[in-house]
Amino acid sequence: MSIAGHLTEIRNSLPENVKLVAVSKTKPNEDIMEAYQTGQRIFGENKVQELVGKYESLPKDIEWHMIGHLQRNKVKYIAPFVSLIHGVDSFRLLKAIDKEGRKQERVLRVLLQFHIAEEQTKFGLSLEEAEEMLNSQEFKNLQFVRIDGVMGMATFTDVIDQVRREFKSLSTIFGQLKETYFSDAPNFSEISMGMSGDYKLAVEEGSTMVRIGSNIFGERNYQNN
Numbered sequence: 001m002s003i004a005g006h007l008t009e010i011r012n013s014l015p016e017n018v019k020l021v022a023v024s025k026t027k028p029n030e031d032i033m034e035a036y037q038t039g040q041r042i043f044g045e046n047k048v049q050e051l052v053g054k055y056e057s058l059p060k061d062i063e064w065h066m067i068g069h070l071q072r073n074k075v076k077y078i079a080p081f082v083s084l085i086h087g088v089d090s091f092r093l094l095k096a097i098d099k100e101g102r103k104q105e106r107v108l109r110v111l112l113q114f115h116i117a118e119e120q121t122k123f124g125l126s127l128e129e130a131e132e133m134l135n136s137q138e139f140k141n142l143q144f145v146r147i148d149g150v151m152g153m154a155t156f157t158d159v160i161d162q163v164r165r166e167f168k169s170l171s172t173i174f175g176q177l178k179e180t181y182f183s184d185a186p187n188f189s190e191i192s193m194g195m196s197g198d199y200k201l202a203v204e205e206g207s208t209m210v211r212i213g214s215n216i217f218g219e220r221n222y223q224n225n
Contacts (some may be wrong), residue, residue, distance in 0.1 A: 023213030101144025149190030166203035
């Protein structure tokens with residue numbers, strides 16, 4: 001099946017309120033343009049250098065999401081154009097994003113990344129760390145970041161009950177933060193969870209944004225990376 005065919009199939013499987021981030025990392029511009037021609041406008045990259053290169057060479061109405069682990073010293077390269085940063089996993093990173101947003105005179109939209117997987121290989125905040133940050137005066141002084149929701153990655157496993165439990169925990173965290181800190185912030189509305197192998201389960205547990213790559217573009221092409 002073609003990229004366009006895969007996209008259509010996936011879109012038809014998603015509820016209207018769920019956004020599809022087409023994960024285009026390691027994929028050539030031709031593949032991205034094939035998806036673009038079908039109407040896809042949100043694309044996700046996990047490396048800053050690749051993201052910048054694609055932004056510069058592809059249509060400017062594409063909404064670029066930074067979905068990988070972001071180093072503080074690289075925020076400046078994407079601050080002028082990035083639409084959403086998914087993986088804010090520390091207060092230090094959030095402050096670096098605010099600093100670059102100030103330079104650009106641009107409020108940068110972010111998601112707080114939580115460690116929901118029972119394995120230890122994923123990045124992310126604990127609920128306690130997030131609450132400590134959100135309660136701090138230093139956080140209240142930030143002016144050029146806007147927290148639009150949460151993000152998390154489940155364990156890479158075939159154990160459905162475990163994956164469901166992890167997704168459910170992120171939805172619970174979202175609800176707690178919404179009620180306590182963002183009750184008057186309509187923009188705090190996103191739960192980014194679910195990838196090619198588990199996105200249907202994520203949607204069942206409340207995901208509003210899924211990150212799908214191989215189901216659209218085929219397996220990753222690392223030799224060109």
